[in-house]
Structures are given as C-alpha cells and as structure tokens.
Amino acid sequence: MTVAILASERLLHGDLSLKLAPRILVIEDDPLVADLFRELLPAQSYLADVVGDAETGLEHCARQHYDLVISDKNLPGLSGIDLLKRVKAIDSDIDVIIMTAYPDMQSVLAALEAGVYDYLAKPFESIDEVMAKIARALDKRRIVVENRRLVDYLTQANAQIEGMNRGLEAEVHKRTAELKEANARLEQLSLTDDVTGLYNQRFLYGRLGEELLRARRYGEDLSILMLDVDAFKNVNDSHDHQYGSLVLRQLGDVFRKTVRATDFVVRYGGDEFVVLMPRTRLADALHLGERLRAATEAATFGVEGDVCKVTISIGAAARRESASEDAATLLRAADKAMYQAKAGGRNRLAVMQGERPVVVVAGIG
Secondary structure (H helix, E strand, O other): OOHHHHHHHHHHHHHHHHHOOOEEEEEOOOHHHHHHHHHHHHHOOOEEEEEOOHHHHHHHHHHOOOOEEEEEOEEOOEEHHHHHHHHHHHOOOOEEEEEEOOOOHHHHHHHHHHOOOEEEEOOOOOHHHHHHHHHHHHHHHHHHHHHHHHHHHHHHHHHOOOOOOHHHHHHHHHHHHHHHHHHHHHHHHHHEOOOOOOEOHHHHHHHHHHHHHHHHHHOOOEEEEEEEEOOHHHHHHHOOHHHHHHHHHHHHHHHHHHOOOOOEEEEEEOOEEEEEEEOOOHHHHHHHHHHHHHHHHHOOEEEOOEEEOOOEEEEEEEOOOOOOOOHHHHHHHHHHHHHHHHHOOOOEEEEEEOOEEEEEEEOOO
C-alpha cells in the first residue's frame, strides 16, 4: 500500500471519527492522573484509551486511528519529545499535548519548537482548562480535515475548469472563500487563549522573537510587563473554576481597554499575563504598568450578587536596561521583577535595574 493511500485512509478515518466521537490516546504512568482521564474523557463523549508506557502507546497508534494524543513529558525509557517524533512518524496529522509537573520556560520553548501543540501543567489548576485545551486541539483537527477536503475539491475542479460553465466557476470561487475562512479560523485558534480571548504563549514566543530581532537591527526600545493576579487561588477556593475563568476573562477585558493599540496582551498561563510593548522605553512601560495596576484595583469582578475584588503584581523589564537579547532572558527578567513586587507586599510594580529587581510603585491595600 502506497504512502498516498495510507494518508488518504487516515484522513478519511479522521473525518469520520470527528463526525462521530473523537478518539483520544492518553499515555500516563501516574495511576491517579490516568484514572482521572479514564473517567473524564468518556464523560465528555470522547472515546479514550489510557496506557501507562510509551511503547504500548506507540503500538496503539500503529493499529488504531487517534484524533489526539496526550502524554506525560517524562515516561520510563522515553521522553515525551521523543515520543512525539515517533507518533508523528506514524501519523503526521496527530496533535500531541504534553503534560509536565515542571513547565519551565526553556522546556516549554523546546516542546513547542519540536511540534507539540500545547502543554498541561500538573497538578491541573482547572479541569475546565484541561477540557478547553483538548477541545481546541480537536477543533484544529476538524479544520485541518476540512482544509484537505476543500483543497482536494479545488484541485479536481481546477483540472476541469476549461470548458466549465459560469455556474461551476462560481462554485469554485465559493469553495476558495470557504478555504480562506477555514485557514483564518485555524490561525485564530492556534494563537488565542480559549478562556480570555487574548493572545497565547504560542503567539508570544513567535512575536517576541521577531520584535527582539527588529529592535536589535534598528536600535529600538522594547519592554515587557509580567502580571500576576494576587492570591488568585483564594478566588477559586471560595467559588469554583468556572467563576475563576469568568474573573480571568473580565481581567483580560480590563487589560485590553487599558493598553495602547500597539501593545500585545498575552495570557501567559494560569493567572499570569504578559504585555509586549514594541518601541517602548522602560519609563513609558512603568507608566502603563501603573495604569494597569490601578485599573485592576478599581474594577469589580464576578457576577451581580457575587462580586470580588482582585489586585495584580507587575514586573517590568526592557531590552536595554536588562541587557536581554533573547526572549527567554527578557521574560525571566520580568518574572524576577514580578516576584519582587509580590515579596514587597503585592498590588505593586517592580522593575529590573540591571540584574537587580526594585519596587518602584506601591499600591494601596
């Protein structure tokens, strides 16, 4: 059987499975996490196979079509990244979500560069967020299948276009427009956070790298803010994760309305956010950081009859002042400053001056 036929059969199986019930493979050697997925996925109408080691998982992939693979990063005898490569060799269309208890910046960057679709930090902060990431991956899968179907249709139609009547030509134009729309939706899904509607980490790492290259080439300024919600765990503990997701979405609205049109607001993960500010001096970044802190402190979150107040701690860093010429170093500098703001009493702003974080604005409360 040729490679083309195999690919066609997998695409057909993928199309049919997504119309019925998506099938997910979970590879996890922690019994508690494995049992969680065994219970959680069928409850959401997904077909699920849960195995405890990489080799068994690869055997399943070889004989069964899957729409998504969720794997622990550190498996006995095989890392999650190596597993990803072998899964992609079996079926290049399968997306993989990596789970890790240590989501440090360098490992996340390496995973994304290797082709991982997304990652989940253990222990899970919110089951809602786990299911949302699974749903986003399956949505992407549906769009890829739809794109391929449309491309096949267009290829066949274009081969017969000569001599066709105007009606058929109009149909080709319609299908082309559908393909462009599907690609636009796919791009939007891959770069935005499902809870807040803000940009996500995938967007941040790509855009921050581009902006750093531009800033170095033209000698421009570049600043970032790292924002963390103070004591957000108390919000989830006193309500539920659905309420917490609502608060995060409302926070995103506050940030969007406060920043400038040229700034980019990113949900970095959990209750952390990043504001990327191209062509911005550190002094201007500090002014924006204080506006964000004050706007958050003044806002009310939640729903009528059940509202809450939250504050944020902010770390500021700039390419020049922190001597940061790569994305990871600049993000670490802002993160270090943010933790200094936390240590200084929360609801305040700190800045990196060289290698030393200093609190420059203290909030009231």
